[in-house]
Amino acid sequence: MCTYTTEKIEITGSGKGAQGWFTLTDATVYFDHPVHAMAEHTLNVDFRNPAHGPAARVAVELTAESARTLVAAIEAALAAVPAALAS
């Protein structure tokens, strides 16, 4: 089904899209039909900067297992450095 479920967050950082690097301000996270991945549903993240238009987007579509593995890897990477660096 189309889940419509969407988590929206504000972020600070940069991403590289079709037009090169740009500043990221927002991310949307949702579990729904992918555009490209060969799965019925995927965990999708759009890293965005709406002020720069719809194409200012870095999109990823991950299987649920891959998404959970990525979350664990991110947490592990953050935990592996001194807290002062990752604050």
Next chain:
Amino acid sequence: MSEDLTASTITITGAGGDPVEAYLAVPDDGATTRGSVVVIHHMPGYDSSTKEIARKFAANGYAALMPNLYYRQAPGASPDDAAAVARADGGVSDEQVVGDVGGAADYLRAVPGSNGKVGVIGYCSGGRQSFLVACSLQFDAAVDCYGACIVNPPPDGFPLKVTAIAGLAPDLSCPLLGLFGAEDKYPTPDETAELSKVLDNLGKPHEFHTYDGAGHAFFAVDRPAYRPAAANDGWQKIFDFYGRYLAS
């Protein structure tokens, strides 16, 4: 049948009088009169695969028009970027969908050669929207391909902005063809059976088919959900249905 056609991007008048991009596919078959179909794209947007569906209708003798339901949010954007913007903005309202699809139907009725009969078809979220517009506007035939949230509201915990709309069934303006997968969870076979019962009780003409071995999105040739046997039979049923209700 030559299957010759012409396809192009046009601008129609949608909800609130707004200009809306739309994809028009018209047969080049020499026919002097023909029926028409409004194609409602799925949630991933106004994409190549749904434009291919519009061309399939034209190749089979129908003028077909697909409005870009995300045009307002992202004019000129690629379909996937536009869908991402629409999602981030909370989707499009049922009211806007009815207005945009109504604008498409009005356009088709005015196309030279139109016999005045217009059908509608939608897939996935568009399946629900096909039922919605058929209950809100005058159509001659409607097809719902695995639309969820018609009978049952969204599951608990899902922040869906859509609501169940089976209560609109008394206003269904035309015969309804429903094509579903037995393995689909949204909608489940129980849910589509319930909708069939509602329509039976109202005396609304409809025919529902549920395919074994198929789940959601079994028509989607570019997705792993594609089930050729179900899709091929479904297309035959669609053209038989439209042949009965949209023919000149």
